[in-house]
Amino acid sequence: MRKAQWARRAAARRSPCPAARPWPRPTEGAQTAPAFYDAPESNGNGSSQHRAERATMGKIALQLKATLENITNLRPVGEDFRWYLKDSVALKGGRGSASMVQKCKLCARENSIEILSSTIKPYNAEDNENFKTIVEFECRGLEPVDFQPQAGFAAEGVESGTAFSDINLQEKDWTDYDEKAQESVGIYEVTHQFVKC
DSSP: OHHHHHHHHHHHHHSOOOOOOOOOOOOTTOOOOSSEEEEEEEOSSSOEEEEEEEOOEEEEEEEEEEEEESEEEEEEOSTTOEEEETTTEEEEOSSSOOEEEEEOTTTOOEEEEEEEGGGOOOBOGGGTTSOEEEEEEEEEBOOOOOBOOOSOEEEEETTTOOEEEEEOOTTSOEEEEETTTTEEEEEEEEEEEEEEO
């Protein structure tokens, strides 16, 4: 009896561990990391080596589309203008040099988005209801996936040249009145898209 019990216990100790769970797959519709994907990689001797694969490198243009009413030359204003890219991350810089830098916690690799100030262009009356590139970004390991326009834009009346400053596009619509031209002005249905240059 004792011999049989000992044999069962010894067999249990030799039994393999339960199968390890596979790495969970993203559920349908889940958002993946826009910058890079980190995963363990075997180096051949049983240990793991960190690997960071850059998903995006190069220039990416932000294109704007809107319906303009009696207004033109819509543009960002000031050296401290903030481009709100994805999750309200503020990328600061108008026509000066500016960038956003993030460091990978695992490999310490620096990933960045830099504003190419020479590419900043106004959205004019002739661009009405068409997509137009208003700025380009140099992306290294990071990719913008969303843009939230807010305050800091300016524009002018088409006929009068009346200046309108501190235009806030957070609601995707903006209206005012041009006293000089005696007509309403507005910016409506603001939308955007990113394209690779």
